[in-house]
Amino acid sequence: MSRFWRVDKALEDSEGLRGVLERLGAYDWSKADWVSVRRGRSENYSFRGVCKMPHNGCGFRLNCSVSRHAAYPIYQRMRMSPLYRNPDGTWPKAPEGYLVGDRYVARGDGQNV
Numbered sequence: 001m002s003r004f005w006r007v008d009k010a011l012e013d014s015e016g017l018r019g020v021l022e023r024l025g026a027y028d029w030s031k032a033d034w035v036s037v038r039r040g041r042s043e044n045y046s047f048r049g050v051c052k053m054p055h056n057g058c059g060f061r062l063n064c065s066v067s068r069h070a071a072y073p074i075y076q077r078m079r080m081s082p083l084y085r086n087p088d089g090t091w092p093k094a095p096e097g098y099l100v101g102d103r104y105v106a107r108g109d110g111q112n113v
Contacts, residue, residue, distance in 0.1 A: 004029070006036040011066065033059040040065030 011017050017037065024035075031054070040048065042065070052061040085091055 004032075004034050006034055008037060008039045008066075010039055011037055031059050033061050035062045035064070037064045037066060039068045041069075042067045043069045046070035 005021070007017060029035075042048065046067045047064065047070075049062065049064040052058075052063070054060055
């Protein structure tokens with residue numbers, strides 16, 4: 001791994017990390033200082049991430065934590081809010097494949113939510 005990609009040794013040769021690196025490789029990372037991927041201890045969250053905004057001459061810094069308690073690959077639903085309302089105040093139609101609702105909570109037992 002490079003100094004830009006700071007990855008936990010246990011994850012370096014993982015198939016999941018290779019897939020993530022392939023997908024993220026198409027983006028411009030010139031304003032980022034690094035992306036770190038570490039093994040976390042959380043039993044409640046399979047994945048967490050924090051983006052540190054630029055300050056004092058530093059660039060963006062992305063720090064991710066992957067739970068060592070979760071089984072991968074994992075299917076996890078996430079809440080996606082529309083960014084803008086329509087001019088008449090209504091919300092845009094949800095894209096195909098997205099469910100409309102209030103919130104989803106990931107249960108720790110691996111069952112669908």
